[in-house]
Amino acid sequence: MSRAQLFQRITDQASRPNPYPLYEELRETRVAPQDNGSYLVGRYYDVMALLHDPRISSDLHNRGPGLPGSDRAGDGPESFLKLDPPEHDRLRRLTTRQFGPPHSPDRIDSMRGELATLVTKLVDGLDGKERIDIVDDFAYPFPVTVICRLLGVPHEEPRFHAWADALVAAIDPRRTSADNEQVKVAQKAQMEMAMFMAGLIEDRRRDPGDDMLSGLANDSGPDGQLNTVELVTNSILLFIAGHETTVNLITNGMLTLLRNPDVLERLRAEPQLMPQAVEELLRFEPPVHLLGQRTPIVDIEIDGVTVPKGSPLVLALASANRDPERFVDADKFVPNRADNQHVGLGSGIHSCFGAPLARLEGQMALAELIRRLPNPRLVEDPPPYRPNPVLRGPRHLLVDCG
Template sequence: MTSLLQQITDYANRADPYPLYAELRKTPVIHDEDGPYVVSTYHDILGMLHDPRISSEARNLSASVADDLQQPEETSLPPSFLRLDPPEHDRLRGMTNRPFGPPHSPRRVEDMRPELGEIVSGLIDGLTDGLANGGRVDLVDQFSYPFPVTVICRLLGVPREDESRFHTWADTLAASLDPAPSEDRSEQARVAEEAKTQLGMYLAGLIEERRKSPRDDMLSALVTNVGPGGPMSTMEVLSTAALLLIAGHETTVNLITNGMLTLLRHPDVLQRLRDEPRMAVPIVEELLRYEPPVQLLPQRTPISDIEVHGVTIPKGASLWLVLASGNRDPQRFENPDRFDPDRKDIEHLGLGSGIHACFGAPLARLEAQVALAELARRLDNPRLVEDPPPYRRNAVLRGPRHLHIEIDGLRP
């Protein structure tokens, strides 16, 4: 009999995993034989995201679990702060935040709003090519994918002619996060390591350029600013820049694409957004609950035995936190399977919580708000070509691989 966890990671269920999550919540902690311990209810997940006994470092997995998971050896770049525990996590995250957000750079993200609008407008203008093809466009390839990679490259200070290379590296490295890959894990690890090496070599050259001639970009700030924890080493800058690329790209692609798919399935909300652009703010928050781009966190482990609902999760065990299941927990949210942008109590798990809450959340929110508001305003009579659309294979970063829609034209 196929286990619930196998069904959740099975690509056949990618289009709608939510009925499986409902089954999962009936047993708050599931452990199938030698597999991971899976936690699926809102309050338990939230508690673990804030529990200092839960580690994000792979080295804290027991040797047998690490062998079973075939953890790839890190050879080209050290772990980013996302995969570190305090105090190193706090030091690196704090230094990364200095050029990104409050209190040292309080307007870094907000000041990008005009540039985000220009990028979005240019990409939407480019959709006119699809009008010659019966009005059919692929919103992923023509909009959702190029938008975030353009933004993160400009934030870091990557030359525009190199943005396409980042697209390829981001795609490869994001695929390596899948806990149930469609191909041999050793081959997947090899391909991911090769992409990581190429990315590292490219960034190393860019870092040296910025050391010699700093500019007004985040990469220059990372290599020149000295925070309370001392300057970042070159390798720390490399791993941080790589994290910003992957986390700042793939999740936002899925947030925008899931968002547009949801709006097309709820034409009344789409019309409200067209009439009231300020609705973009609550719509994006509800999307982060209803269709979160990060469905689960598969790389956690306790550093001591912990007990949850009478189940002992042993030190060094593999622990999965199913954020998307927690977001649909009826013990936390009323009518959780209903998409409701007027929802008042919306403390979702879509961007995580605790010390590892999404670092780029302010930028991701703003990108999605600008993108969805402008798509709603400018697309004339958008409609889905196929529903459900084809999804990416990745069970962690869930979103459509293509979103084919038809439009009658573009509004000015």
């Protein structure tokens, strides 16, 4: 197949267990125009430059008519993730006030004790089991519980998993306007979750607590106050993004360590290396592989290739993270790698909002799992993967213990 079909090959389900040879092919191409009108970019310095380029838009209203993604513009209110400055900056500032410094400097750090208790309780529940599923038994329930407690959302809501699955499926770049059933499911999930969040927000306005949703609903900072639509839209973003990427971080992390037992044993002996190891995991097996919602607002040139205004740009973060021009032994997992400025959590104005929490969760989760699980062994390699090529991670990760 030609390099004009690289995107199709990378996103094919058959490539999910190991897309890295295709990313190597992409880097050799530098910039790959695709049959569907998009442009695929995979070299580190190109990706990094585009993530910081003010000529690159995240608003699909700037996408040329008839091109991939143009049919999704105007689907409804957008979170700050899908907006450009200055509106993006206003919404992100308002949201950040309730998440981190300087307005809420202790929001994440104050959760350390609670996170440790949750991790210990979940691993206690694995005691005595000969076979466990890292995803269902640990990597999913841990970050979901954390984000619910952070936001002040009832954890027992039974519809969360179905809503999240439907909304994540909606960001699959292979989706087209012809996928009517998938679109309907996503729209229904969006509407139901919006109504649920709107009810919680009204409750928090009447009776605020110390959770993040209460802060967002009642705070009036220099930028004013979030209206109900903005609150609902961005609360849904925080809930979905606040656990989906962390599920992949933990699961991909355990899979990588089980494939590298010498590294696993080293981390057991030297737990102080875990923060560096998590950074390396974010480079080596990032939870987000592709950023497809990028559009140049003027004609731009990348490595001698002109990308016309309005064309879809797909930034392959996972490819950039394995670029040998930037990283020595790029295809090797090095737990104490120095100079590790990866793009596993993005970069620029749209860098991962929840990165401090994701890092902390990953460090605590993996440290406790490798400390407590006796002689863990993969049951199946490669494991079955989730269908979405953007949020790449195993759907199940079965491990035998003892």
